Amino acid sequence: MMNMRSLLTLPVFLALIRGTKGQNPTVLLRPNFPQVYVGDDVTLICNREGGSKPTIWYRDGKVQESYQDYTMLLTAVTPENNGSYKCVQDNQKSDPFTLIVLELEPHAQLSPSVGGAVMTKGDGRNLVLQTDDDLKDWACYVLRGVRTFSLGLDINKEMKRAVIFAELKEAERATFWCRNRKTQHRSNAVTLKMTELMVMLVPPAAPVLQGEPVALRCVVWGGPKLEKVVFYKNLKEIISSSKGTYDINNATQDDNGKYSCHATYRYTHISAGAAEKEGDSDLQELKVIGGPAAAVISGSAKSLQCSCPRCPKICTSCHWYHTLSNDPQSHRRLPENGMSVTPEEEGEYSCRFDCGNGFSRLSDRYSYKAQPAEFGGLLYILVGGAALIILLCGTVWMLKRRKQGGSDIQESKQGKDKDMLISLNFEQREYF
The missing domain is CATH 2.60.40.10 (Immunoglobulins)
Known part of the structure; x- marks a missing residue:
């Protein structure tokens, strides 16, 4: 037998059931990025508990006829994808979701060590993460279907990069990315697809x-x-x-x-x-x-300059990078933040501009090698120094020769005087 409290609770419970059944759908973004960057693959999900999957999608009030499923996959997005998105299920319309694509690059780079975007079923590959900050604060994730999973991150402190192992499991496609847990900055997203x-x-x-x-x-x-x-x-x-x-x-x-x-x-x-x-x-x-505006590198071996004519005005500071010629993955940020830098180590130099929420594209790489002119100048100095030493040695030797020659003349004169004195003494003895 129900007590009075149960009788009071039952109408509330039934109202909740009816409210859930008639609930309007909600547009969700997956991966749930705080900022969406140009080139990202993102999925909009029309989520309604108890709703049917046949879905009508709208962007800025216009029906998107090519999308009829409860998910809308947008590949390599650009500012042309910006707009207000709504979905309808069972005549229930969602609130608008505003998509804004930043025409910038994210704060970190994630890229396959080898291969492209397609893998065979059961295969996997390494993705390399490179950042300007400490890797210990970074974590990586994968979106398979509509579910997100955490991934292990193998950090190499000496190389200043980290590696994650990317596999699709049973998914037809998966999107991988990494995020800084402190700053919420993230890497670009890499999408891999499966074929059988x-x-x-x-x-x-x-x-x-x-x-x-x-x-x-x-x-x-x-x-x-x-x-x-x-x-x-x-x-x-x-x-x-x-x-x-x-x-x-x-x-x-x-x-x-x-x-x-x-x-x-x-x-x-x-x-x-x-x-x-x-x-x-x-x-x-x-x-x-x-894509985003690209920085431009110019100058000579003595001084390199970085500029970005197409960048927004908020892009003020400049970041410089050095890459070893024999290791393209050794992407290291230099401490300089000015518009110019003097190359010191052999390798390739590049630059980009910091725009707050992201970066400009990297400039082309400038290859720096030891300059023959500098070596030639050093050679001239060494040859000049050697010539000076030879000249000094020659001068000392000549002075010694002259001194030795004067001594020989004096000794010869003294010897002649001595012989003459002996001869005079002998003649005197004969005379007496």
């Missing part, structure tokens, strides 16, 4: 920037000999060759599209008479974006 096919079209893992070269690789699992490769763009053949790479020397937005390849191959390293095989790859999206 023998043939893979592999685009680069980093966003493709306008004007830069890009290579799309057609790779076959197991590394067989490629007999023929046909590349396609939006299902139309664009090139056929024996090479496994389709090169774009100067990427533009005209190169945007979905690419694939068809490979004919033989496993000749297993058997010289291996049978010919062929297969198709998955479709892979290539999206060329403008």
Whole structure:
């Protein structure tokens, strides 16, 4: 038998059930970045407890017909993706979610040690994290589907970088990033995709920037000999060759599209008479974006200058970096913050501007080597010093010769006088 308290609680409980069932959906951002940077892959989720998955998406009041699932995947975002997003499920409309994409680069760099954006099922690879600050305050994460997981971080203090092992598990795609737990600064996001096919079209893992070269690789699992490769763009053949790479020397937005390849191959390293095989790859999206403004490095071996004509006015301080020529991963920040620097160590120098919430793009690298002119000047000094020493030694030797010559003359004169005196004495004795 219910008591009075239970009878009072029951209506409240039933009201909560009815409220949850009729709850409006909410637009969620995944990964839940505090700032979204140009080039990020992000997902908007229309989240409604008890709601149906068929979803209508709006941006700035216009229906987005290409998105009908409860998730909206936005790849390599730019300021063109800025706007107010809403979703509708069961005639229930969400509150607006405002997406703002910063045309800057984040505070740290995450990049694959090898390979591109596509991996075979069950495979994994290392991602390298490089930051300007202490790595001990950083943590890394992965978004698989709509769930986020923490990852282990292996820090190398001597190299000033850290490594995480990236694997997809059972997900078709996953996004990896790292974050500073104190400052909340984060790295760029790296998205890796899975394929179960023998043939893979592999685009680069980093966003493709306008004007830069890009290579799309057609790779076959197991590394067989490629007999023929046909590349396609939006299902139309664009090139056929024996090479496994389709090169774009100067990427533009005209190169945007979905690419694939068809490979004919033989496993000749297993058997010289291996049978010919062929297969198709998955479709892979290539999206060329403008990217943040890039710093410009100029000058000579005696002084390097950094500028950024396209940067916002808030970009005031400059950061300088040094990279060893034989180790591209040895990205080390220099203590200088001014607009110029004097190179001292051999290697490559680059710079970028600090814009508060992010950075400009890095400048091109300036390669510095020991200058022959400086070595020549040192050689002249050494030769001049040696000549001076030889001259001093010669002068001392001449003075000694002169002194020795004067002594010999004096001794010869004294000897002649002595002989003459002896001769006179002898003559005197004969006379007497």
